[in-house]
Amino acid sequence: MEDRKRLEIIEYGNKILEEHLTFGSGGNLSLRYDENMLITPSGVPYEELQKLEIVYMNYEGEVIIGKLKPSSEYMIHSKIYQKRKDINAIIHTHSKYINVLGAIGEDLKAVHYLIASSGDSIVKVAPYETYGTKELAKRALEYLENRKAVILANHGLVACGENLEEALQISRDLEFCAFVYVKALAVGKVNIIPDEKIKEVVEKFKTHGQI
Ligand SMILES: [Zn+2]
Numbered sequence: 001m002e003d004r005k006r007l008e009i010i011e012y013g014n015k016i017l018e019e020h021l022t023f024g025s026g027g028n029l030s031l032r033y034d035e036n037m038l039i040t041p042s043g044v045p046y047e048e049l050q051k052l053e054i055v056y057m058n059y060e061g062e063v064i065i066g067k068l069k070p071s072s073e074y075m076i077h078s079k080i081y082q083k084r085k086d087i088n089a090i091i092h093t094h095s096k097y098i099n100v101l102g103a104i105g106e107d108l109k110a111v112h113y114l115i116a117s118s119g120d121s122i123v124k125v126a127p128y129e130t131y132g133t134k135e136l137a138k139r140a141l142e143y144l145e146n147r148k149a150v151i152l153a154n155h156g157l158v159a160c161g162e163n164l165e166e167a168l169q170i171s172r173d174l175e176f177c178a179f180v181y182v183k184a185l186a187v188g189k190v191n192i193i194p195d196e197k198i199k200e201v202v203e204k205f206k207t208h209g210q211i
Contacts (some may be wrong), residue, residue, distance in 0.1 A: 005031050005038055006051040010031035012091065012164040013046035018100050022093040027156065032081050032088040033162065039077055041068035072132035076158060079141045087148070087160040091167040094156040095179035101125065102153045110193040111181045113201045114173040117210070118149040118159075121198035123174060128153040148172055169210070 009029050013197035016029075018020050025046065030039035036058045040046075044053055046143075055066035059078035063070065077090050101108055108123040109117065115121060118144060126143035129136035140158055144150040149159045149170055184190040 002033065002038070002056070003051065005033055005056040008050045008164055009040060009054050010046070010081045011131060011175060012168055013040060013049060016091060016171065018045045018094055019172065021175060023155075026094040027092045028073050028077075029091050029092070029164065029167075030071075030074075030081075034035040036064060037069050037077060037081055039074055041066070042071050044068065066079060070080065073136075075132075075134050075137035076140045077147060079163065080144065080160060083197045084144075084160065086162070088150055089161050089167045090158060091161075091171050092156060092158045093171050093175075095171065095175040095178075097182050098157045099155070100182045101178050102151045102155060105153060106181075106185075108151065108174060108178055108181060109190070110198045111122075111184055112177045112193075113193060113198065114116055114210075115177045115193075116201035116205055117170045117173040117200050118147050119202055120147045121193070121195045123149050123151055125151045125153050126201065127154070168190060186206045 009031060009157050015027055016027060025043050028040045038054050038056050041053050041055050044163040053068050055063055055070040057063045057070050061081050073092055080087055080090060102125055105125055107125055108120040124143040126139040129139050140150050140152060151157055159167045161170060
């Protein structure tokens with residue numbers, strides 16, 4: 001079980017790289033496991049990751065199994081797992097259009113119905129804090145609220161799911177929505193889908209999945 005989860009983290013790490021949702025060794029991924037979590041180590045390129053390099057650690061920051069240092073953002077992951085029992089997988093990326101919104105401090109709005117994969121009609125930008133700090137982890141959790149994603153100002157996206165597939169899908173969908181929003185803002189005209197219409201889509205995704 002633990003082996004399979006380690007391999008899954010490596011597989012999805014390579015996917016976020018191949019899909020250009022991040023670059024270099026930027027970003028990190030984790031899975032809830034027992035009362036603890038499995039998380040990518042700090043600074044190892046996804047293409048070179050070996051399963052025993054995935055760090056098994058507790059929410060207090062102590063490594064249980066692993067020789068490498070965990071991702072510097074482990075506190076974001078541990079805070080979310082402690083607070084949100086609906087979340088079992090987290091993917092953090094430095095995707096481009098999300099970062100444009102983060103740089104101008106603009107919450108992602110419902111310019112396309114795929115925003116519903118976040119569970120809401122808005123994805124908020126958490127104020128900037130230095131990477132790897134508990135202040136950043138606190139802000140991320142605060143602005144995540146009851147959604148499945150949060151934009152970190154001047155940094156990237158944190159997407160959460162029941163599993164890594166859902167977290168990846170949210171990362172993809174929100175990067176696409178951010179692309180549309182940035183382009184629409186550049187044109188100077190944006191039509192936002194009303195909240196109640198997005199709520200309908202959120203319900204549809206729950207029962208039918210995406211079409
Ligand atoms: Zn980052």
